[in-house]
Amino acid sequence: MKLVSAIITTHNRKSLLAKAINSVLTQTYSKIELIVVDDASDDGTDLMCLSLPLKYIYIPKEESCGGNHARNIGIMNAMGYYVAFLDDDDQWLPEKIEKQILLMEKGDYELVHCGKYVENISSNGKIKRIALLPNPLDGGWLNRRILYRICCTTTNILVKRQALIDIGMFDENIRFWQEYELSIRLAQRKPFVYVNEPLSIYRVDRNDAQRLTNKYFEWKNTVKQIYNKHENLYKQMAWLEKVHYRGLILFDSAYRCKNAGLYYKAIYYYTQWFLINIFLKIIDNKNT
Numbered sequence: 001m002k003l004v005s006a007i008i009t010t011h012n013r014k015s016l017l018a019k020a021i022n023s024v025l026t027q028t029y030s031k032i033e034l035i036v037v038d039d040a041s042d043d044g045t046d047l048m049c050l051s052l053p054l055k056y057i058y059i060p061k062e063e064s065c066g067g068n069h070a071r072n073i074g075i076m077n078a079m080g081y082y083v084a085f086l087d088d089d090d091q092w093l094p095e096k097i098e099k100q101i102l103l104m105e106k107g108d109y110e111l112v113h114c115g116k117y118v119e120n121i122s123s124n125g126k127i128k129r130i131a132l133l134p135n136p137l138d139g140g141w142l143n144r145r146i147l148y149r150i151c152c153t154t155t156n157i158l159v160k161r162q163a164l165i166d167i168g169m170f171d172e173n174i175r176f177w178q179e180y181e182l183s184i185r186l187a188q189r190k191p192f193v194y195v196n197e198p199l200s201i202y203r204v205d206r207n208d209a210q211r212l213t214n215k216y217f218e219w220k221n222t223v224k225q226i227y228n229k230h231e232n233l234y235k236q237m238a239w240l241e242k243v244h245y246r247g248l249i250l251f252d253s254a255y256r257c258k259n260a261g262l263y264y265k266a267i268y269y270y271t272q273w274f275l276i277n278i279f280l281k282i283i284d285n286k287n288t
Helices: 014-025 043-052 067-077 096-104 161-166 178-186 216-229 239-259 263-287
Strands: 004-008 033-039 055-059 081-087 111-120 126-130 158-160 193-205
Touching: 004 055, 004 067, 004 096, 014 033, 014 043, 014 081, 033 043, 033 239, 043 055, 055 067, 067 161, 067 178, 081 096, 081 161, 096 111, 096 193, 111 178, 126 158, 126 193, 158 161, 178 216, 216 239, 239 263
Parallel strands: 004 033, 004 081, 033 055, 111 193
Antiparallel strands: 081 158, 111 126, 111 158
């Protein structure tokens, strides 16, 4: 049984963090080390973590460099053969790691992901949960397809630690779409595989000022940054792949504008995405 290092990064979310920690400690897979990387919290997170069976790493405020820096510190301090990530406002279902390990070890893979429950919390506090399963296109060789598909979120991946070391871990200059950019590099090495069921709870709270999903304009700059970094790969895309990529950008633009309260922009982007989606369906029908 191989050791799995579960890495939670956190900042001033003690009450939510407690639920995330509990979801790791109650996994059916027993060989897990839990690492909490605290990015300069001042809400008593340290006292709570020091009382629990986990490895606690504190980053002082003057050394804070963002979430990817915190994740990389977790990776460098991990002892596991595999690494799995969990955001402090999300949770794992009890069998997540066990089911991912079973699938990972059936083939020559470095990354396995899974489905999730999306828990939307509206501005008036109402909670709506929906299940999202992986798309069949998000498995196998994705070295080209990964450019226009976000196949998984950080909370849903289990990956070989050495693979992360080999590709340089998370890019600390990127604040959004970190799992997308990381997956681009990993997808050039080995095929991906997924567990076809929801094994995590992904929380989206529009009232949470900390959540990066709500920060549209910063995300837009990051998209350009990722494109410039992997420009050689993007330029190899066929024209239809470029249409798919444009659809990805439009859909996420609309989603983030909606979360940020930029409703007119959201409608504008949703309309463009809808038209592109119709075009792609027409092309698919012609090819079948």
